[in-house]
Amino acid sequence: MTALAWLVSAGVAALVALLYAGSCWWFPFAACWCCSGGGRHHRKDGRVFKDCWWCAGSGRRLRIGRKVWNHFSRLRKEAS
Amino acid sequence: MAEAAVAGGELKRPGGEDVTPVESHHFDIALDGEESLAPRVPILVDAVGKEPQKLPIIPVQLQTWQGAKRWAATTSYRMAYRAGAHAVRTPWYLVAGTWWALWALLLLIGRQIRWWWLIEQHALRQEAANSNDPFTYEKLLKTARAVRLFRGWVLLAELVALLVAGVLLYALAPRWVVALVVACVLPFLAHYGRPNDKPIVSPAIVVPRHRRLNPDIVERAYYRAGIGKADKPDERIEFASRMTEDNTGTGTQVVIDVPHGTAFSEVLKAREKLASGLDVAMSQVYLTVDKTSNRRHLLWVAYVDPLSIPAGRTPLLDCKPRCVWRAAPFGVDERSRRVMLPLMWHSILIGAQPRKGKTFSGRALGLFAALDPYTRLSVFDGKGSPNWRKFALVAHTYGFGLLPDRVQGDPIQNLLATLRAAKTDVMRRNARLSELPTSICPEGKLTRDIARDRRYDMPVWMIILDEFQEYLNTGDTEVDEEIAELLVFLVKVGPSVGVILVSLTQKPSGLGSTGKTAKRFTDYRDNHLTRFALKTGSWQVSDAVLGSGAYSEGYDSSALPVGDGSDGGYDYRGIGILYDSPIGNATVRTYLADDRDAELILLAARKHRERAGTLDGMAAGAEVAQQARDPLADAIDAFRSDETFLSWETLAARLGEQQPDRYAQATGDALSKTLRGLKLGIESKAGAEKGGGEARPRGVYLANLRRALEQRASKGDR
Numbered sequence: 001m002t003a004l005a006w007l008v009s010a011g012v013a014a015l016v017a018l019l020y021a022g023s024c025w026w027f028p029f030a031a032c033w034c035c036s037g038g039g040r041h042h043r044k045d046g047r048v049f050k051d052c053w054w055c056a057g058s059g060r061r062l063r064i065g066r067k068v069w070n071h072f073s074r075l076r077k078e079a080s
Numbered sequence: 081m082a083e084a085a086v087a088g089g090e091l092k093r094p095g096g097e098d099v100t101p102v103e104s105h106h107f108d109i110a111l112d113g114e115e116s117l118a119p120r121v122p123i124l125v126d127a128v129g130k131e132p133q134k135l136p137i138i139p140v141q142l143q144t145w146q147g148a149k150r151w152a153a154t155t156s157y158r159m160a161y162r163a164g165a166h167a168v169r170t171p172w173y174l175v176a177g178t179w180w181a182l183w184a185l186l187l188l189i190g191r192q193i194r195w196w197w198l199i200e201q202h203a204l205r206q207e208a209a210n211s212n213d214p215f216t217y218e219k220l221l222k223t224a225r226a227v228r229l230f231r232g233w234v235l236l237a238e239l240v241a242l243l244v245a246g247v248l249l250y251a252l253a254p255r256w257v258v259a260l261v262v263a264c265v266l267p268f269l270a271h272y273g274r275p276n277d278k279p280i281v282s283p284a285i286v287v288p289r290h291r292r293l294n295p296d297i298v299e300r301a302y303y304r305a306g307i308g309k310a311d312k313p314d315e316r317i318e319f320a321s322r323m324t325e326d327n328t329g330t331g332t333q334v335v336i337d338v339p340h341g342t343a344f345s346e347v348l349k350a351r352e353k354l355a356s357g358l359d360v361a362m363s364q365v366y367l368t369v370d371k372t373s374n375r376r377h378l379l380w381v382a383y384v385d386p387l388s389i390p391a392g393r394t395p396l397l398d399c400k401p402r403c404v405w406r407a408a409p410f411g412v413d414e415r416s417r418r419v420m421l422p423l424m425w426h427s428i429l430i431g432a433q434p435r436k437g438k439t440f441s442g443r444a445l446g447l448f449a450a451l452d453p454y455t456r457l458s459v460f461d462g463k464g465s466p467n468w469r470k471f472a473l474v475a476h477t478y479g480f481g482l483l484p485d486r487v488q489g490d491p492i493q494n495l496l497a498t499l500r501a502a503k504t505d506v507m508r509r510n511a512r513l514s515e516l517p518t519s520i521c522p523e524g525k526l527t528r529d530i531a532r533d534r535r536y537d538m539p540v541w542m543i544i545l546d547e548f549q550e551y552l553n554t555g556d557t558e559v560d561e562e563i564a565e566l567l568v569f570l571v572k573v574g575p576s577v578g579v580i581l582v583s584l585t586q587k588p589s590g591l592g593s594t595g596k597t598a599k600r601f602t603d604y605r606d607n608h609l610t611r612f613a614l615k616t617g618s619w620q621v622s623d624a625v626l627g628s629g630a631y632s633e634g635y636d637s638s639a640l641p642v643g644d645g646s647d648g649g650y651d652y653r654g655i656g657i658l659y660d661s662p663i664g665n666a667t668v669r670t671y672l673a674d675d676r677d678a679e680l681i682l683l684a685a686r687k688h689r690e691r692a693g694t695l696d697g698m699a700a701g702a703e704v705a706q707q708a709r710d711p712l713a714d715a716i717d718a719f720r721s722d723e724t725f726l727s728w729e730t731l732a733a734r735l736g737e738q739q740p741d742r743y744a745q746a747t748g749d750a751l752s753k754t755l756r757g758l759k760l761g762i763e764s765k766a767g768a769e770k771g772g773g774e775a776r777p778r779g780v781y782l783a784n785l786r787r788a789l790e791q792r793a794s795k796g797d798r
Contacts, residue, residue: 028209029217060214070210 184273301357462550
């Protein structure tokens with residue numbers, strides 16, 4: 001591919017990454033894989049339920065991008 | 081021998097009982113009785129000795145009427161000035177105010193939005209996300225949503241209310257109400273909106289530099305002058321009072337504590353540096369040590385140089401009779417307070433360079449005494465200047481200059497007679513006062529009633545000697561010595577029996593040469609009680625006038641400003657340092673009484689004396705001393721109107737007829753010798769007398785005698 005194509009794709013990738021990072025900053029949590037955000041698992045009849053074992057009942061999971069960010073942020077804080 | 085023995089680790093008394101160890105008990109033998117070793121209960125005691133200092137209820141500026149008036153005047157002037165300045169600037173204020181008010185509206189809107197959206201919680205939520213804490217995040221989010229809802233309603237209500245009010249106001253209310261509302265709201269908005277460093281209303285009056293005395297400047301001045309150190313905490317200058325304007329309204333004062341160990345004399349020595357540090361003239365800085373502690377002193381800084389303001393004419397110009405027992409108005413001090421100098425029981429020495437106001441200040445005291453009809457006055461002027469001549473109206477005895485003349489006779493003889501009489505009088509008074517009963521004369525001292533009573537003949541007697549060193553240097557050693565001895569006697573003993581001595585000199589350092597009289601001179605000078613030194617040439621001369629040791633206390637009259645106003649500067653004549661007076665030390669600007677004022681006052685004084693019946697002595701026409709012969713004048717008088725030449729014999733005979741007490745034994749030869757011995761160019765010539773026929777005896781021409789008289793007069797009156 002030509003250099004321009006490389007540049008454009010790099011720029012687009014950077015933009016996407018930036019937007020994703022911003023999104024992770026504003027919305028740090030996403031729906032839990034397991035319970036799909038509800039936080040509980042119901043029995044078929046719906047009367048009995050228990051908390052989702054994955055998210056401990058919160059229904060949230062920390063997004064991957066946010067996890068990455070937190071990791072590097074912690075490294076930086078500890079280093080200073 | 082140990083009374084308390086240590087037994088087994090405990091202190092035990094010989095009796096065996098335990099003793100609580102006293103910390104300071106480090107003697108082997110108990111010095112006090114046994115009771116004192118018992119533990120004592122502490123008793124509270126009042127702190128004695130130091131009175132709590134009460135600050136004035138009424139502020140210092142308002143304590144005196146003068147101060148209050150001045151304060152009211154300055155304050156109202158300032159307010160009026162400010163009002164005017166601001167009135168002119170009002171359009172600018174409107175423009176700036178509107179601009180900042182609009183900005184304030186935007187600021188307020190932003191602030192309210194932040195309040196609505198609970199922006200401060202964002203950090204907490206982020207923190208929860210950082211630590212992967214979804215529960216906290218959830219809680220926070222829930223709270224935030226609820227709060228936002230509530231706050232949103234509140235803001236909505238506010239918006240609706242503002243809109244409604246605005247519309248109603250605009251539609252219904254008259255224009256002026258709208259304007260009033262805007263005018264009321266605008267300042268608040270403008271104040272909120274403007275940055276802190278851009279004030280809308282600028283001050284109209286900026287206090288000029290020399291008035292602004294604030295603690296930083298004072299501290300800096302002291303540190304730069306070498307008193308105290310800024311970096312060491314226990315060597316700092318402390319302020320023991322607030323900085324206030326003093327109660328005459330002429331300066332700022334503050335009480336300062338110098339570091340421990342710094343003497344007040346060091347502060348005095350640094351006065352010049354202090355003045356430089358405070359950015360004022362040296363004569364604006366005054367230091368007064370506090371009575372309670374040498375560490376503490378009062379610093380007073382005048383707004384303007386006080387010595388440049390003349391004191392004004394003397395209050396004696398009202399020509400009312402005075403009382404010498406009261407204090408004489410002398411002048412004003414650096415704070416424009418009146419300096420009233422008590423004269424009784426004192427002797428005053430005034431010394432200065434010529435033309436500095438010495439005679440005028442001494443004369444002011446003489447005028448004061450003259451206005452008291454019951455005070456006897458003797459005035460002797462060694463230089464014979466015209467300043468004192470008018471005292472012939474009231475003086476009991478007087479003498480001007482050193483040479484005799486027709487009016488007064490021989491001044492030196494007058495002086496001798498006066499001093500001799502004064503000495504006898506002093507001794508008589510002492511004897512008489514001790515005889516008087518205590519009901520009339522308590523404490524054996526002269527009282528006002530005794531002084532005014534004719535029977536006792538003990539009036540207060542003021543003897544003024546201007547340039548007295550001339551009388552100690554007359555050329556006749558015997559006379560000098562006698563005068564010196566009498567003066568020393570009088571200055572030592574006189575004041576206590578009511579003889580006041582006022583001596584003025586421009587050569588206070590002494591006569592220098594011959595031993596005895598010079599010693600008497602310094603004796604006489606040093607025994608004066610009160611000293612007043614106007615501008616002198618050097619500090620040594622200042623010390624000679626004020627007394628040795630005055631310089632080390634900081635009083636130096638050679639540091640007084642010079643100038644007589646003729647070159648456009650200030651007139652500093654008449655400013656002197658009063659030292660060791662009954663009212664303490666001060667820098668005094670004396671009241672002015674020039675020759676015409678003196679004449680006015682003396683005429684009035686003479687009237688008072690005539691009314692009181694106390695006009696006596698030479699003022700009343702009596703001759704005091706046995707006048708020395710004035711053969712020249714007598715010889716001139718002996719000529720009849722149509723005669724131009726007389727022989728010595730005829731002259732002697734005629735004088736013998738006219739003044740037998742003097743010339744009865746005179747012969748022509750003796751007369752000729754005397755007159756020619758005057759060295760005034762009188763020559764013995766042969767001539768023809770009227771009615772003498774053809775004989776041409778030796779004699780003298782009238783013209784020759786007259787010329788000699790003129791020559792003597794021109795030599796005598798300097």
